[in-house]
Amino acid sequence: MSTVPSTSAPSRRVGEHIRYWLPAVVVFGLGLAAWQWLLPDVLGVEEFLLPRFSDVVQALVDERDKLLRGAWITFKEAFGGFVLGSGAAIVAALVLARWRPFGNALMPYMIAANAIPIIAFAPITNAWFGLLSPWSKVTIAAVLCFFPVLVNTLRGLTSVDPESIELMRSYAAPEREVFRRVRIPNSLPYVFSALKVASVLAMIGAVVGDYFGGSLEALGIVVLSAVNLSQYSTSWAAILVASIMGIAFYGAIALVERYALSWHPSVGRRVQ
Amino acid sequence: MNGDASVVSIKGLSKVFGKGGVSALQGIDLDVERGEFVSLIGPSGCGKSTLLRIIGDIIDPTDGEVTVNGKPARRARLDRDYGIVFQAPVLYDWRTVVKNIALPLEMLGWDRAKRAARVRDMVELVELSGFEKHHPWQLSGGMQQRVSIARALSFSPALLLMDEPFGALDEMTRERLNLELLRIWTETGSTVIFVTHSISEAVFLSTRVVVMSPRPGRVAGIVPVDLPQPRTAASREQPRFFELVTQVRESLHAVGADEVEETLSTAEEIA
Numbered sequence: 001m002s003t004v005p006s007t008s009a010p011s012r013r014v015g016e017h018i019r020y021w022l023p024a025v026v027v028f029g030l031g032l033a034a035w036q037w038l039l040p041d042v043l044g045v046e047e048f049l050l051p052r053f054s055d056v057v058q059a060l061v062d063e064r065d066k067l068l069r070g071a072w073i074t075f076k077e078a079f080g081g082f083v084l085g086s087g088a089a090i091v092a093a094l095v096l097a098r099w100r101p102f103g104n105a106l107m108p109y110m111i112a113a114n115a116i117p118i119i120a121f122a123p124i125t126n127a128w129f130g131l132l133s134p135w136s137k138v139t140i141a142a143v144l145c146f147f148p149v150l151v152n153t154l155r156g157l158t159s160v161d162p163e164s165i166e167l168m169r170s171y172a173a174p175e176r177e178v179f180r181r182v183r184i185p186n187s188l189p190y191v192f193s194a195l196k197v198a199s200v201l202a203m204i205g206a207v208v209g210d211y212f213g214g215s216l217e218a219l220g221i222v223v224l225s226a227v228n229l230s231q232y233s234t235s236w237a238a239i240l241v242a243s244i245m246g247i248a249f250y251g252a253i254a255l256v257e258r259y260a261l262s263w264h265p266s267v268g269r270r271v272q
Numbered sequence: 273m274n275g276d277a278s279v280v281s282i283k284g285l286s287k288v289f290g291k292g293g294v295s296a297l298q299g300i301d302l303d304v305e306r307g308e309f310v311s312l313i314g315p316s317g318c319g320k321s322t323l324l325r326i327i328g329d330i331i332d333p334t335d336g337e338v339t340v341n342g343k344p345a346r347r348a349r350l351d352r353d354y355g356i357v358f359q360a361p362v363l364y365d366w367r368t369v370v371k372n373i374a375l376p377l378e379m380l381g382w383d384r385a386k387r388a389a390r391v392r393d394m395v396e397l398v399e400l401s402g403f404e405k406h407h408p409w410q411l412s413g414g415m416q417q418r419v420s421i422a423r424a425l426s427f428s429p430a431l432l433l434m435d436e437p438f439g440a441l442d443e444m445t446r447e448r449l450n451l452e453l454l455r456i457w458t459e460t461g462s463t464v465i466f467v468t469h470s471i472s473e474a475v476f477l478s479t480r481v482v483v484m485s486p487r488p489g490r491v492a493g494i495v496p497v498d499l500p501q502p503r504t505a506a507s508r509e510q511p512r513f514f515e516l517v518t519q520v521r522e523s524l525h526a527v528g529a530d531e532v533e534e535t536l537s538t539a540e541e542i543a
Contacts, residue, residue, distance in 0.1 A: 011478075023378065054282075110436070133410065142397045161360075161362065163360060163362045164362055164364070166325075166330050166356075166358075167358070167362050168431065169330055169349075170328055170349060170352075170354065170355075171352060171375075171376050171379040171380075172349055172350045172351075172352055172378055181375070181378075185364065186367045188366075218413045230428050261366075263365060263366040263367075263407055264365065264366070265365065265407075
């Protein structure tokens with residue numbers, strides 16, 4: 001219990017942040033350096049396997065219009081699929097949680113369906129919606145999102161402490177109120193972790209879906225056609241764009257989560 | 273209500289779990305008068321929590337009837353005649369202290385201003401001023417249980433049902449909350465049915481202690497507690513307090529409660 005005058009709290013916080021993130025930043029720098037020099041110059045990795053980092057950045061700058069156009073098309077597909085798939089899953093979870101015998105009857109199939117490699121349907125959805133329609137890719141992304149969100153939301157809605165339900169019962173609360181005041185808030189942490197997973201799946205679904213048809217300007221097509229023309233730097237630049245987009249999508253949901261779950265012990269540690 | 277002063281009246285109540293399964297309660301008859309503080313005490317598995325839940329119409333009896341305020345238990349629940357406090361505080365993490373306390377008032381459709389005024393009184397009553405905007409996980413166990421009590425009392429129910437509310441707390445906190453509960457009971461004039469494992473807690477708090485036998489639970493004896501009111505920390509040191517503790521302990525021994533304690537702990541889990 002000494003009274004050593006310490007640096008002010010904010011500047012100590014900054015120091016802590018730097019110490020926490022420094023190793024990650026160093027690894028990032030080392031990774032880029034290895035990509036730029038170690039792989040091509042020392043290990044002799046050929047350009048068609050992995051172009052130099054600076055070449056990829058160059059391609060990123062040169063082809064920015066094409067890449068941005070493609071990114072926008074693919075993002076719209078992914079986002080549309082994400083909204084449709086997750087939305088349908090949340091509605092389905094509410095229905096299944098409200099009418100449990102129904103839910104119990106369907107649940108095994110839902111879990112089994114979760115194991116289907118949905119991507120295998122990509123050529124078939126093209127047949128459904130037409131080769132050039134974006135809807136085939138929206139559908140793939142939506143179906144990919146559907147099952148994880150459904151299973152997690154249902155778990156969140158049903159894994160409620162029985163005494164919380166007894167308490168609501170003691171207030172003569174109708175089922176609607178139990179959902180509104182207990183089950184739905186209880187499910188939110190589950191829903192958000194499912195939505196984060198779904199955002200990644202939606203991006204995968206849209207990019208892979210691009211390979212099978214739809215707009216010729218979509219990001220997946222940019223990757224594919226650049227490979228066919230041996231413009232490997234451009235393919236890698238497109239992959240980089242897809243990655244950044246995926247991370248941004250994920251990050252956006254994480255931000256909404258922080259806001260929506262500010263009450264949650266894992267988020268709101270501020271008092272005491 | 274036919275001039276009947278009983279808040280709770282139980283006649284010939286039995287409870288069997290499962291088809292032809294465990295008999296948890298058998299032939300319970302009990303009347304609780306307005307303003308009484310009645311403790312149910314007995315070994316694990318004697319069905320005292322089950323009895324409390326039947327009074328609150330959270331579970332149905334197999335046989336017999338329960339009237340609360342002269343009405344069937346179901347009607348009383350729908351009329352929100354009682355507040356309930358469990359061993360776990362059962363607070364909602366997404367609600368602050370004040371919003372947790374306001375929950376039953378929201379269910380009753382009180383308007384915002386009326387709710388806020390009542391919640392302010394309740395926060396004062398359980399001495400949680402300054403913690404209004406905290407979330408439950410930011411509070412100690414004792415404070416959480418005080419929120420739970422404030423919530424149960426917020427809508428002034430005629431009857432307060434408490435299921436080992438201080439069972440999970442340390443001894444010091446427990447004794448302090450015992451005193452606080454007595455003060456609240458005196459101030460609000462409510463009727464309390466209190467389930468506990470602790471003989472001294474039962475004697476200290478109650479106007480009557482109902483001793484229950486091991487499974488199947490029956491009323492094995494009733495010990496009226498004539499310690500003077502209002503009770504204070506000093507009440508625990510009076511010779512009469514120890515006499516009553518001994519009396520309750522002996523009636524528990526008489527029904528063999530201590531011997532079967534262990535074999536019954538599994539039965540409680542089933543129940």
